[in-house]
Amino acid sequence: MKRGHAGSSFLAATLLLGGAAPAQQLSVVDSPHNLSASGPGSIRASSEQQVCIFCHAPHNTSPIRPLWNRTMPVDAYSIYTSRSLDAEPGQPTGMSKMCLSCHDGTIAIGAVFSRQNPIPMSGGVSTMPMGPGLLGTDLRDDHPISFVYDSSLAAADPKLRNPATLPHEIQLDSNGEMQCTTCHDAHNNAFGSFLVMDNIGSALCVECHQMGATNVQAHQDCASCHVSHGSPSGPYLLDRQTIGETCLNCHDGSHPQAPNVASQFSLPSNHETFSEVDPAPPASQHASCADCHEPHTMTRMHTQAPLTPGNFGQIDGVGASGTPLLVAENEYEVCFKCHADTNAVMPIVTRLAQQNNTRLEFDPSAISFHPIETPGRNADVPSLKPNWSTQDLVRCSDCHAVNGSNPGNGAAGPVHGSVYGPLLADSYSTFDYTSESPQAYALCYSCHDRNSILSNRSFSEHRKHIVEERTSCATCHDAHGISSLQGSSTGNSHLINFDTSVVLPNSQGRLEFRDTGIFSGTCNLRCHGENHRGESYP
Ligand code: HEC
Ligand code: HEC
Ligand code: HEC
Ligand code: HEC
Ligand code: HEC
Ligand code: HEC
Ligand code: HEC
Ligand code: HEC
Ligand code: HEC
Ligand code: HEC
Ligand code: HEC
Known part of the structure; x- marks a missing residue:
């Protein structure tokens, strides 16, 4: 059923012939849309008694149906x-x-065609005052x-x-808009906020x-994160200015059941740029x-590497071959959105094969x-701790996670922030002349046995x-890998x-491992002043 013609003739009948429209009258009368002197709200006329007149004319003064009494x-x-x-x-049309x-605040509430002068409002109110009723002319923050x-x-x-399945309470206009x-429903406030349904x-x-669907109960209500009007974020109508603030609103310790992760995002190396929502591409320059x-599909489920953790939900990604994926299956595909072909983070160590x-x-x-996508190339890795084998896969989040997340245990940690850069799960010194200690290379020693390494196995x-x-x-070691486009299988x-x-070229100008x-x-190089010319081990 479309509104309009039948309604306006009914309106004409009720208003022109002085007939009653009991249902509407009752609900408008009790609502903030009763702007007559007897209205219940704070915005009302100083003496005007008619209720409908603020919106409808008793005779057809405006060509706009239904007997509209106001300038558009x-x-x-x-x-x-x-x-x-x-x-x-586009620009608002029809009933909007x-x-x-009234609600954009540009036209006096009491300004109606059927009166010479605007109907005086109590307290001298003219246009819609500041408050939730004032949407303004900037609708970028409204549904x-x-x-x-x-x-x-x-x-x-x-x-x-599909709008064909909408229930009868929810109606598009006669143009399908x-x-x-x-x-x-401007007449019916039964559900509050004049909503057409609860x-x-x-x-x-x-x-x-x-x-x-999400099984995180606190996330099931859209209003946990969204507002319908006056959104501080603009795009996506979030209830805070940025995505980070929207989430940390609960995840900052203020909500008793929500894990508190707020402090992780103020650690020196972190993954929340608090940039404006919907930033201009490339997306890789921002993280949120x-x-x-x-947000809508995350579940509380733990998964085995390389799969995405359940609380990633149906997140998009970039596949191993570089093609965009609607839903990432593996954690690394999520990271590849930003740290593969469009990576904005420069390597912290300058290497032979950059x-x-x-x-x-x-x-x-x-x-x-390191075996992220498929098991690694080396079948002899004697240093691996008992809970690791050469057939195992690791996740990016085994090495990159909040400090203290126990990287060697095989469960991914939150890739939120760390005291150890670049966002490392444990300490790892990349500096020359570092005194060896369990702490200096704790990240590596979480999976590789320190005694094994230091006993030269x-x-x-x-x-x-x-x-x-x-x-x-x-x-000597690159923690990630050396691409097939660079280097060589012996080097x-x-x-x-x-x-x-x-590590510098040796006296012959050679810098290589074989x-x-x-x-x-065999090594040809110069390091710490030492010249290696074909230096071999064992
Ligand atoms: C705050 C503005 C406002 C007030 C006050 C108001 N109306 Fe309306 N009315 C509308 C709008 C907007 C429409 C068109 C949109 C719609 O149909 O919901 C409309 C449509 C109608 C229609 C025809 C559409 C239909 O099928 O529902 C009737 C009849 C009507 N109003 C009766 C009344 C009566 C009687 C009063 C006074 C008791 C009244 N209205 C007060 C805004 C108002
Ligand atoms: C998609 C549905 C939807 C549309 C379209 C919509 N609104 Fe709302 N509006 C809501 C909901 C839901 C609320 C209640 C918000 C709440 O309780 O937080 C609301 C609340 C309001 C409020 C009360 C102020 C507030 O923030 O609670 C006003 C005024 C309002 N709407 C006016 C309008 C106007 C004017 C339009 C058209 C320009 C419009 N709405 C379009 C859903 C909608
Ligand atoms: C004649 C002016 C006028 C028109 C036209 C009008 N409104 Fe309102 N509306 C008001 C006033 C005044 C309030 C009370 C605002 C306040 O108390 O801050 C209000 C309040 C509301 C509220 C908040 C209700 C609540 O429970 O707090 C909603 C939602 C709303 N209007 C929606 C609409 C929609 C949708 C339309 C068009 C179908 C509309 N209004 C047309 C004047 C109008
Ligand atoms: C836990 C917070 C949260 C909850 C709850 C939530 N959303 Fe969202 N929603 C977001 C965030 C954040 C974005 C922006 C996503 C982005 O930038 O990728 C968003 C984006 C959207 C979008 C636009 C992007 C898209 O995926 O189409 C729509 C539509 C949307 N939400 C609707 C809803 C509805 C409807 C509900 C309730 C059923 C809801 N949201 C519940 C946080 C939430
Ligand atoms: C009558 C249908 C309808 C209702 C009810 C409705 N929406 Fe929408 N909403 C839409 C449509 C259609 C769009 C446009 C989506 C698009 O083009 O991608 C939209 C867009 C949005 C967007 C922006 C999406 C984007 O990609 O930027 C958000 C956020 C949103 N709605 C949230 C809500 C929330 C929250 C509610 C409940 C208060 C709600 N909607 C109620 C139909 C509806
Ligand atoms: C209204 C408060 C609220 C908001 C806003 C909120 N959350 Fe939550 N979130 C919770 C609560 C409460 C839980 C724990 C739910 C449970 O115990 O079932 C939770 C759980 C989670 C979990 C699952 C933790 C786990 O155990 O695996 C993740 C991930 C999460 N939230 C991320 C987000 C993100 C991202 C946003 C913003 C888009 C967000 N939350 C917004 C309240 C909130
Ligand atoms: C949407 C883009 C995006 C995604 C997805 C993303 N990152 Fe990042 N990442 C960034 C940005 C931007 C920075 C730089 C942050 C800064 O400087 O504040 C960064 C920084 C980093 C850093 C270096 C931090 C530093 O201090 O130098 C690491 C390590 C990292 N990300 C790992 C990951 C991993 C692992 C994943 C997948 C689980 C991932 N990132 C997913 C955008 C992203
Ligand atoms: C075995 C541990 C480990 C794994 C697994 C790992 N990283 Fe790293 N990553 C490091 C270390 C250590 C550094 C510090 C730079 C170095 O040592 O060359 C680093 C550096 C980075 C940086 C900073 C820029 C740079 O290259 O210095 C980014 C971004 C990054 N890693 C992203 C990722 C992504 C994305 C994944 C998964 C696809 C991943 N890392 C997997 C250990 C790891
Ligand atoms: C989360 C566990 C984990 C961490 C942390 C880790 N590794 Fe590994 N590493 C492995 C696994 C599993 C293999 C076996 C891969 C294979 O079989 O080729 C491996 C293999 C290696 C190899 C042998 C690769 C080859 O092809 O011969 C080297 C070298 C190595 N790791 C160095 C490091 C260094 C340096 C660090 C610290 C920056 C580190 N690893 C941190 C799990 C880890
Ligand atoms: C001077 C260069 C150099 C340094 C420094 C070095 N490595 Fe190695 N590492 C090698 C070479 C060369 C191999 C290959 C041995 C072979 O299989 O021929 C190797 C092999 C490995 C392997 C694979 C075999 C195994 O033992 O399981 C691991 C793991 C490893 N190194 C870890 C480390 C860690 C952790 C550190 C720092 C605490 C480190 N390496 C420091 C040169 C170095
Ligand atoms: C670069 C990817 C990345 C970003 C960005 C990110 N997270 Fe996470 N988050 C993770 C990973 C990985 C985990 C651990 C997954 C698991 O449970 O196995 C995690 C876990 C969580 C958990 C559960 C922690 C717990 O202790 O149970 C919450 C809550 C959470 N994230 C909220 C957030 C919020 C809020 C933001 C933004 C302020 C955010 N995350 C940004 C990757 C990310």
Whole structure:
């Protein structure tokens, strides 16, 4: 059923013939829309007794139905927009303009066609005063209106329901457009806020939006994070200015059941830029909660590496081959959105084979790599602790997580922030002349046994270099991998990729490692003043 013609003739009948419209009259009378002197709200006339007159004329003064008694505001609105919006809202039309003739604050509430002068309001109120009733002419912070909501829009966005299935309470206008009156009924305040139906449990929102399911109970109400009007974020209508603030509103210790993660985002190395919502591309220059946790679908479920943790929900990603994915299956695919082809974070160690694209570093075709996507290349890794094997996969979040998250235990930690840069789960010194200690290389020693390394079970000169020469693991080893586009299978096996600020060419101008078989190799380089010319081990 569409509103309009039948209604206006009914209105004409009730208003012109002086007939009663008991149902409407009752509910308008009791509501903030009774602006007569007897109205219940603080905004009311000083002496005017008629209730309907603020909106409807007793005879047809305005060509706009239903017997509209007000000037329509001019089209000077700023319109809601976001990068994910498929709808195309334009300047407000139809019934929305009727509402805005009071709620945008440009026209005096008492200004009606059927009176020469505006109806005087008590307290000298003229236009809509500051407060929740004032939407203003900037509608960028309000739910979008005045666009066609049809089945093709729903087809373009799988998270929208087909409007053909809307219940009778929720109506589009005769042009199929969504208006203020789709959600509100100016006459009926039975559900509060003049809503067309009860919005308890977000019942109204989910008639149109199907965002997916979350088993995190506190996240099930849209109003936990969204507002319908006056949103401080603009795009996505969040109840705070940024995504981070929206989430930390509860996750800062103020909500008894919500894990408190707020302090992790003020650690020196962290993942929340508190940048404006919906930033301009490239997306990789900003990081926020919703880049890893899809707010509407996260579950409380633990998963095995390399899978995405349950609390990432149906998050998007970039696949191992570089193609965008609607839903990431593996954690690394989430990181590849920002740290692969469009990485904005520069390497902290300058290496012989410089690579900023982690997708290439961890690719199964890479020369050597920590096993993120597929098991690693080396079958002989004697230092691995008993709970690790050469068939195991690790997650980025095994190494990059909040400090204190016990990286060697195989359970991913929150990639939120750390006292150890670059966002490392435990301490790791990349500096030359670091005195060896359990703490200095704690990150590596969480999976690799310190005694094994220092007793030279693989590289017969480990102890000499690490303890006596105080050389960091990072001087010889790349913690990620060496891409197949760089280096060579003999020169960059075992994650060997020298730090060129420490390791220099030898007197012959050569700087290279050569793998000559299991636990044997040769080096040509200069380091700590020592010239290696074909220096071999064991
Ligand atoms: C605050 C403004 C406002 C007030 C006050 C108001 N109305 Fe309305 N009325 C509207 C708007 C807007 C529409 C068109 C949108 C709609 O149909 O919901 C409308 C539509 C109508 C319609 C026709 C549409 C329909 O089918 O419901 C009737 C009849 C009506 N009003 C009666 C009344 C009566 C009687 C009063 C006084 C008791 C009254 N209204 C007071 C805003 C108002
Ligand atoms: C004649 C002026 C006028 C028109 C037209 C008008 N309103 Fe209002 N509306 C008001 C006033 C005044 C208030 C009270 C604001 C306050 O108390 O701060 C109000 C309050 C509201 C509220 C808040 C109710 C509550 O429970 O606090 C909603 C929602 C609302 N209007 C929606 C609408 C919609 C939707 C339309 C169009 C269908 C509309 N209004 C048209 C004047 C108007
Ligand atoms: C998609 C549904 C939807 C649309 C469209 C919509 N509103 Fe609302 N509006 C709501 C909900 C829900 C609330 C109650 C908000 C709350 O309780 O936090 C609300 C509240 C309000 C309020 C009360 C102030 C407040 O912030 O609580 C006013 C005034 C209002 N709406 C006016 C309008 C006007 C005018 C339009 C058209 C320009 C409009 N609304 C369009 C859903 C909508
Ligand atoms: C009558 C249907 C309807 C109702 C009810 C409704 N919405 Fe919407 N909403 C839409 C449509 C259609 C869009 C446009 C979506 C698009 O183009 O991607 C939209 C857009 C949005 C957007 C902006 C999306 C973007 O991509 O920028 C948010 C946020 C939103 N709605 C939240 C809500 C919330 C919260 C409620 C409940 C208070 C609600 N909606 C009620 C139909 C509805
Ligand atoms: C836990 C907080 C939270 C809850 C609860 C929540 N949202 Fe959102 N929503 C967000 C955030 C944050 C974004 C922005 C996402 C982004 O930037 O990727 C968003 C984006 C959206 C969008 C636009 C983007 C898209 O995916 O289409 C719509 C529409 C939306 N939400 C509707 C809803 C509805 C409807 C509900 C209730 C059923 C709801 N949201 C509940 C936090 C939440
Ligand atoms: C209204 C308060 C509230 C807001 C806002 C909120 N959360 Fe939550 N969140 C909770 C509560 C409470 C829990 C614990 C739920 C439980 O115990 O079932 C939770 C659980 C979580 C979990 C799961 C933790 C686990 O155990 O795995 C994640 C992840 C999370 N929230 C992220 C977010 C993100 C991201 C946002 C913003 C988009 C957000 N939350 C907004 C209250 C909130
Ligand atoms: C770069 C990705 C990333 C970003 C950005 C991110 N998180 Fe997380 N978060 C994770 C990972 C990984 C985990 C651990 C997953 C698991 O439970 O196995 C996690 C866990 C959580 C948990 C559960 C912690 C606990 O102790 O149970 C909460 C709550 C949470 N995140 C909230 C947030 C909030 C709020 C933001 C934004 C301020 C945010 N996250 C930003 C990756 C991220
Ligand atoms: C949406 C983009 C985005 C996603 C997704 C993302 N990051 Fe980041 N990451 C960034 C940005 C931007 C920075 C720089 C932050 C800064 O400087 O404040 C960063 C910084 C880092 C740093 C270095 C911190 C430092 O202090 O130098 C590490 C390590 C990191 N991210 C790892 C990850 C891992 C692991 C994942 C996947 C779980 C991930 N990131 C997902 C954008 C992202
Ligand atoms: C085995 C531990 C480990 C794993 C697994 C790991 N990283 Fe790292 N990452 C490090 C270390 C250590 C550094 C410090 C730089 C270095 O040693 O070369 C680092 C540095 C970084 C940086 C800072 C820029 C740079 O290159 O210096 C980013 C961004 C980063 N890692 C992202 C990731 C992503 C994304 C993943 C998963 C796809 C990942 N890391 C997996 C240990 C790891
Ligand atoms: C979360 C556990 C974990 C952490 C932390 C970790 N590693 Fe590993 N590492 C592994 C696994 C598993 C393998 C076995 C891969 C294989 O079989 O090729 C491995 C293999 C290696 C190899 C041999 C690679 C090859 O191809 O021969 C080197 C070298 C290495 N790690 C160095 C380090 C350094 C340096 C650190 C600290 C920055 C570190 N690892 C931190 C799990 C870890
Ligand atoms: C001077 C260069 C150098 C330094 C410094 C160094 N390594 Fe190595 N590492 C090697 C070489 C060369 C190999 C390859 C041995 C072979 O298999 O031929 C190796 C092999 C490894 C392996 C794989 C075999 C095994 O033992 O399990 C691990 C793990 C490893 N190193 C960890 C570390 C850690 C942790 C540190 C720092 C505490 C470190 N390395 C410091 C050169 C170095």
